[in-house]
Amino acid sequence: MPATPTRPRQRVVVVGGGPGGYEAALVAAQLGGDVTVVDSDGMGGSAVLTDCVPSKTLIATSEVMTQVDGGSELGVRYAGVASGEHVGVDLGVVNDRVKKLAHAQSADIMASLSAVGVTLVPGTGRLVEGAQGSHGSPDVEVTAPDGSTRVLEADAVLLAVGATPRRLESSMPDGERILDWRQLYDLEELPTRLVVVGSGVTGAEFASAYLALGSEVVLVSSRDRVLPGEDADAAEVLEEAFRRRGMEVVSRARAETVRRDGDGVVVTLADGRTVTGSHCLVAVGSIPSTAGLGLEEVGVETSPSGHIAVDRVSRTSVPGVYAAGDCTGVFALASVAAMQGRIAMRHLLGDAVRPLSLKTVSSNIFTSPEIATVGWTQAQIDSGEAQGVSVMLPLATNPRAKMQGVSEGFVKLFARTGSGTVIGGVVVGPRASELIFPVTLAVEHRLTVDDVARSFTVYPSLSGSIAEAARRLHPSPIG
Numbered sequence: 001m002p003a004t005p006t007r008p009r010q011r012v013v014v015v016g017g018g019p020g021g022y023e024a025a026l027v028a029a030q031l032g033g034d035v036t037v038v039d040s041d042g043m044g045g046s047a048v049l050t051d052c053v054p055s056k057t058l059i060a061t062s063e064v065m066t067q068v069d070g071g072s073e074l075g076v077r078y079a080g081v082a083s084g085e086h087v088g089v090d091l092g093v094v095n096d097r098v099k100k101l102a103h104a105q106s107a108d109i110m111a112s113l114s115a116v117g118v119t120l121v122p123g124t125g126r127l128v129e130g131a132q133g134s135h136g137s138p139d140v141e142v143t144a145p146d147g148s149t150r151v152l153e154a155d156a157v158l159l160a161v162g163a164t165p166r167r168l169e170s171s172m173p174d175g176e177r178i179l180d181w182r183q184l185y186d187l188e189e190l191p192t193r194l195v196v197v198g199s200g201v202t203g204a205e206f207a208s209a210y211l212a213l214g215s216e217v218v219l220v221s222s223r224d225r226v227l228p229g230e231d232a233d234a235a236e237v238l239e240e241a242f243r244r245r246g247m248e249v250v251s252r253a254r255a256e257t258v259r260r261d262g263d264g265v266v267v268t269l270a271d272g273r274t275v276t277g278s279h280c281l282v283a284v285g286s287i288p289s290t291a292g293l294g295l296e297e298v299g300v301e302t303s304p305s306g307h308i309a310v311d312r313v314s315r316t317s318v319p320g321v322y323a324a325g326d327c328t329g330v331f332a333l334a335s336v337a338a339m340q341g342r343i344a345m346r347h348l349l350g351d352a353v354r355p356l357s358l359k360t361v362s363s364n365i366f367t368s369p370e371i372a373t374v375g376w377t378q379a380q381i382d383s384g385e386a387q388g389v390s391v392m393l394p395l396a397t398n399p400r401a402k403m404q405g406v407s408e409g410f411v412k413l414f415a416r417t418g419s420g421t422v423i424g425g426v427v428v429g430p431r432a433s434e435l436i437f438p439v440t441l442a443v444e445h446r447l448t449v450d451d452v453a454r455s456f457t458v459y460p461s462l463s464g465s466i467a468e469a470a471r472r473l474h475p476s477p478i479g
Contacts, residue, residue, distance in 0.1 A: 009034040010349060013140045013154040015125040015293075018045025019334040020324030021160035022109050024341030029116040031349040036152055037118055038125040038142050043109040046162050047334045049102050050182040055205060057098045058185075059366045061089060062212035066368050069212070073405045089213050092188040099185055127157065127294035127321070137320025138298045156320045156348050159308060160341060161293065163286040163326035171197070171258035171282050177265050178258050178280050181206065191215045191279040195267050197255045198283035199226040201365050204238065206281055207247065208367035217247045218275055220267060222254040227365065231378055231426045233392065233412065234371045238428070241369060241408050250275065258282060288327040303329060312355035314344035322348065330356070333363055359423075362440040364433035369409045372436035375424025375443040376414055387417045388424075391472045393465050395429045400460035406430060411465040413439065413449070415473045420448040422470070429462065438466055449473040 012028045014021045017039030028035045042049050068087050071078070078087065113120060123144040130136040131153055140152045165180040167173065173180045179187075181202055192215065196207045199221035211217045219226065219242065226242070226249065227235040242249055254270040258280050265280040288306045295302055301309040301317040307329030314322045322344035325337030339356060346353040362374040376386040395401040395409040409429030416423050425439035442452050452470035457463050 011153060011155045012036070012158065012345070012348070013038065013125070013152050013156075014158045014160060015039075015140060016045060016160035016162060016325070016327075017041065017043045017109075018047050018160055018162050018325055018337060020162075020337035020341040021045065021158065022113060022341075023338040024158050024160065024322075024324060024345045025113055025118045026116060027342045028345040028349060029113075029118050031345065031351055033345070033349055035118045036121055037113065038121045038123055038140060038152070040122065040124045040145075042103075042106045043113065043120075044102075044106040045160075046164075046182075047337070048105050048109065050185075052334050053102045053105050054098045054185055055181065055202075055209075056366055057101050058094065059205065059209045061094050062209040063368065065089065065212040065214070070405055089190065091190045091213070094213075095185045095187060121152070124292075125152075126292060127159075127298045127300070129298065130154070138294075138318065141294075154320075156322065158314075158341060158344055159290075159293065159316075159321065159323040159327060160325045160337065161289045161327045163288050163332070165282075166285045166287050168258075168282065168284065170256060171280075173282060174260060177260050177263075177278070178282065180282055184281065187279075191277070193218070193264075193277040193279075195220065195258075195265060195275050195277035195280040196283060197258065197267060197280060198285070199223065199249075200229070200283065200285065201227065203281070203283035205366050206283065207242070208238075211242070211245055211247050212368060216277075218250060218277060219247060220250045220253055220255050220269070220275060222252070224252055227371070230365070230371060231373060231412070233378070233410070234373075234426055234428045237408055237410070238367055238369065238371060286326065286332070288329065290327055305329065310340070312343075312357075313347040313353060314340045314356075315347070331358055331361060331363075333361065335363075336361055360440065360444045362436050364436065366433070369429050370427075370432035372427045372432035373425070374436055374440045375422075377424060378412070378414070378426070381414060386414075386423060388414045389417055389473065390414045391469050393469050393472070395462065395465060398460070398462060398465045400462050400464070401429070403460065404430070406462075411435075411469050413466070413469040413473060415449045418475070420450060420473065420475050421446050422449060422452060425466075427466075431462075435462055435466065438463065 010033045012033045012035045014037045025035050123142040125140045127138040128141045130139045175183050194215045195218045196203045197220045207219045226239045257268045267275040290306050308323040310328045324340035326332050365371040380386045381388045392412040396407050412426040414424040422442035427435045449470040457467045
């Protein structure tokens with residue numbers, strides 16, 4: 001009998017080596033694809049090299065400093081540190097560790113990709129008309145670091161090019177005194193007075209970290225509170241914590257310009273006031289890195305902001321072209337980028353796939369205290385968009401929190417009216433990023449508050465407050 005012909009392997013080209021790209025490559029290789037990753041920055045992308053991994057490594061040091069500052073309440077005394085003195089940090093050493101860990105993580109990702117047969121091509125990629133003309137998917141033209149070009153033929157392309165810090169013409173970073181978040185890790189000495197322009201997630205995280213490290217910090221917010229897009233109760237707790245620890249929060253103040261002034265900076269606000277400091281971090285959002293990708297030439301639809309339009313399985317408007325991560329504007333989280341990339345490759349290569357659901361995405365803000373959220377929000381319940389009830393328990397009443405000297409934060413649960421199904425939650429406190437997981441499981445698997453309440457928790461533990469909140473949401477009997 002004649003041999004059964006072997007089905008040719010799908011040629012998958014991934015442009016960008018961030019979480020959306022490398023996770024997609026791993027899945028595609030596992031499912032039998034012939035996978036090539038084109039990347040110019042290093043495996044892991046900005047998430048590993050300049051964003052998530054470095055910032056959270058820096059924040060890990062700031063957490064230790066916060067614990068040290070709170071040690072006296074627990075009876076801890078430090079030998080060689082006189083009353084009124086503070087334990088300090090060597091920022092040069094801290095940043096050296098930050099960069100080493102980031103590059104080590106990047107190397108680990110590269111090794112994982114190589115181990116499953118993924119081809120790595122250094123350079124930048126752009127879409128070009130495929131070899132099959134209008135009836136096939138686009139190919140990828142790669143420009144190597146030396147300027148030479150080559151075309152990679154593709155049966156499918158995944159774009160995972162990420163985003164870059166948004167820059168203002170009136171406040172351009174110089175890498176020394178005026179900085180974006182990628183440049184902070186080159187500082188050798190701790191800023192004596194850091195002005196942070198922008199009170200979103202990035203601005204709040206770095207403001208919190210540098211305050212703990214020992215800098216004076218001024219946080220300039222154009223809105224009436226920090227973290228305007230987050231749970232209002234959580235934002236209020238954080239802003240109160242910032243002010244209590246000595247941070248100056250300037251609300252309802254839009255920064256017009258940031259300029260260098262000798263060994264310092266001057267930030268001019270829209271109302272004419274000025275704020276001075278030794279350094280300024282400009283954290284006013286990001287823009288998708290989609291320019292020069294050839295999107296318009298091949299017909300890939302984008303939003304007015306430049307983000308690539310995708311559906312819930314990561315398809316773009318052009319057959320055979322997928323996109324994942326910050327360049328899509330779906331949800332700027334590494335976890336979401338990775339899930340988009342995995343979903344895309346499973347859809348492409350015929351594996352079982354479930355479309356992306358943002359209602360089960362958990363996220364965390366790594367401030368002190370941390371803020372973690374999942375599912376429907378208080379604002380959506382209050383507006384009637386979601387039908388639910390909520391309960392909020394302060395951590396100050398939790399026995400484990402009392403033992404640890406924790407007085408800030410809370411656990412808040414949202415349950416569907418009538419059924420008692422858990423539809424969301426907020427945790428504010430130490431390690432909220434870990435505590436949100438049981439709430440995420442409840443949301444993902446549509447558990448009721450009674451399901452959660454019946455589960456054992458360790459006594460004493462912070463997670464006990466989650467079970468207690470669930471008990472308080474138990475539906476009252478009718479009649």
